[in-house]
Amino acid sequence: MARLNTLLRFGQTDPWLLTNGKRDELVDDLYFAIYGIKRDPHHEHGADFAKSTTREGLKRAYEGLKEHLVCGDKEHHLEIGPQTLWIRVNPNSQEYYYQFDNNDLRDRVFVTYADALFMAELKEGDIVKCANCRTQFVPLRKPKKGKPSYCSKRCANVIASRNFRANKRAKTKKKAAKKKPK
Numbered sequence: 787m788a789r790l791n792t793l794l795r796f797g798q799t800d801p802w803l804l805t806n807g808k809r810d811e812l813v814d815d816l817y818f819a820i821y822g823i824k825r826d827p828h829h830e831h832g833a834d835f836a837k838s839t840t841r842e843g844l845k846r847a848y849e850g851l852k853e854h855l856v857c858g859d860k861e862h863h864l865e866i867g868p869q870t871l872w873i874r875v876n877p878n879s880q881e882y883y884y885q886f887d888n889n890d891l892r893d894r895v896f897v898t899y900a901d902a903l904f905m906a907e908l909k910e911g912d913i914v915k916c917a918n919c920r921t922q923f924v925p926l927r928k929p930k931k932g933k934p935s936y937c938s939k940r941c942a943n944v945i946a947s948r949n950f951r952a953n954k955r956a957k958t959k960k961k962a963a964k965k966k967p968k
């Protein structure tokens with residue numbers, strides 16, 4: 787689920803509106819979502835990944851996923867580029883395994899997103915919108931019917947303090963109204 791939420795966040799965050807530090811964090815998270823390991827420039831994927839996360843590469847991947855997330859159609863087809871199929875032998879277990887690969891970040895993001903959706907065994911409607919910032923995300927616990935969902939503690943706190951202030955205002959008004967008849 788963390789993988790899916792990372793990708794949802796990626797599709798809704800323009801990487802060029804982030805500070806360099808925040809963008810690096812997002813790219814690290816993206817690497818983890820795609821490869822399932824911590825980003826390491828010396829790893830076999832590290833160099834490819836670095837090559838694909840250029841300004842242009844990030845922009846295309848972000849815009850492609852964003853387009854899918856806002857479209858909301860039940861069916862969505864995405865064109866992806868040519869893939870390379872690797873048949874390899876695991877050096878430890880000597881077992882065969884296979885991997886699809888290409889060097890395009892947008893394609894990788896799409897394939898990972900589709901896989902994460904499938905693996906999370908989600909149903910339509912399980913991806914919800916935050917009641918404060920409208921970000922789409924998958925809540926880690928099933929939300930109670932009719933209760934608002936928040937993408938983060940920060941968003942929950944924004945609404946909680948807004949409600950608190952509104953309640954307080956309402957109470958003072960009531961008090962004022964009671965006093966008036968005197």
Ligand SMILES: [Zn+2]
Pocket residue numbers: 916917918919920921936937938941
């Ligand atoms: Zn939010």
